[in-house]
Amino acid sequence: MGDDSDETSGESWFSSTAFKLLVLLCVLFLILKKLWPDFRRRYFAAFLSSFDEGNDAKKEEMKKDIFSTINTVTSHDPELRKQKAIKILEIGVGTGTNFAHYPDGTRLVVVDPNPHFKSYYDANRQKFPKIHSEEIILTTGEKMDMVKDNSVDVVVTTQVLCTVEDLTKVLQQILRVLAPGGRFYFFEHIAEFDTERHGTRRKIQEILTWTGIWPLLLDGCMLNRDMLTDIQKAGFSKVQAQRFYSPTDHIVFQLVKPSLKGVAEK
Ligand SMILES: C[S@@+](CC[C@H](N)C(=O)[O-])C[C@H]1O[C@@H](n2cnc3c(N)ncnc32)[C@H](O)[C@@H]1O
Known part of the structure; x- marks a missing residue:
């Protein structure tokens, strides 16, 4: 029973x-x-590309200032030197927002782990026929071992170091691939640095990062990082850097206004 x-x-x-x-x-x-990971990356690539159209004049002016000395770089490669050209490696290229700031004739190698940027990147690079840009190497800055030692004149990161998983490793890779005397140009958003005047912004940055909401929505981006000390300690022979507020007025960007820009030399 x-x-x-x-x-x-x-x-x-x-x-x-x-x-x-x-x-x-x-x-x-x-x-x-x-x-989910694929959807998240696809949506992030589309999201970023939506800002490409409305070119922000103030941001472009600011980038012009950041890259103002790039024309003074001389290539380590005798062939390129003859052509007055340089080789640039851009890490985390995304849709390709920096072409306008590279000298004509530049040989551009790019790295990005997200395959969904390709179509946007291809569309952008076609607008700059004087820049010889290669296909995106699908990898992270941490794992870009296929880029040879001492092989590039300039490395660029813009709004990338907020996302990388291992900042120390990426900086070591940058030093490895740069030719002696080569330069690393960076422009990154960072944690609010004037907490007396903008304490609320800092609190929001911390909450959104620690709850995981911001990284979840924006491909792992951390709002509360400041890379200056890491760059200074990485082993560059010279570092010139400045914390500042990015001039953008767009409401979406208020949390990423505190920024760091500079040039480091190997
Ligand atoms: C906010 S977007 C910036 C894109 C572009 N640099 C710009 O300024 O418009 C961050 C970029 O970094 C890439 N990324 C994320 N993690 C990375 C890593 N570990 N190494 C290299 N790139 C990475 C993303 O795929 C994305 O393209």
Whole structure:
């Protein structure tokens, strides 16, 4: 008698709506878990490209200032030197927002782990036929071992070091690939540095980063980093850097106004 009733209740549980719902939820969860990283990257690439169209004049002016000395770089490569050209490696190139600031004739090698930037990057690079840009090497700054030692004249990162998983490793890779005397140009958003005047901004940056909300929505971006000390300690022979407020007025960018710009020399 007792055995019969156990079997009956077992059968009814496995055929119950609750059990079917549980299985359905598990299957949905597994599908989402598999698709989420790709969806997140696809959406992030589209999101960033939506800002390319409305070229922000103040931001472009600021970048012009950051790259103002790039024309004074002389290539380590005799062939390129003859052509008065240089080789640049841009890490985390995204849609390719820096072409306008590179000298004509530049040989451009780019690295980015997100394959969904390719179509936007290709569209942008076509607008700059005087820059010889290569296909995106699909990898991270940490793992770009295929770029040879002492092989580039300039490395560029703009709004990338906020996202990298291992900042020390990326800086070591930059030093490795730069030719002696080569330069690293950077422009990064950082944690609010004037906490007396902008304490609220700093608190919001911390909350959004520590809860994981901002990194989840923006491809791992951390609002509360400041890379200056890491750059200064990395082993460059000279570092010139400045913390400042990016001039953008767009409401979306208020949390990323505190910035760091500079040039480091190997
Ligand atoms: C906010 S976007 C900036 C894109 C571009 N540099 C710009 O200024 O518009 C950050 C970029 O860094 C890339 N990225 C993320 N993690 C990276 C890593 N570990 N190494 C290199 N690039 C990375 C992302 O795929 C994305 O293209």
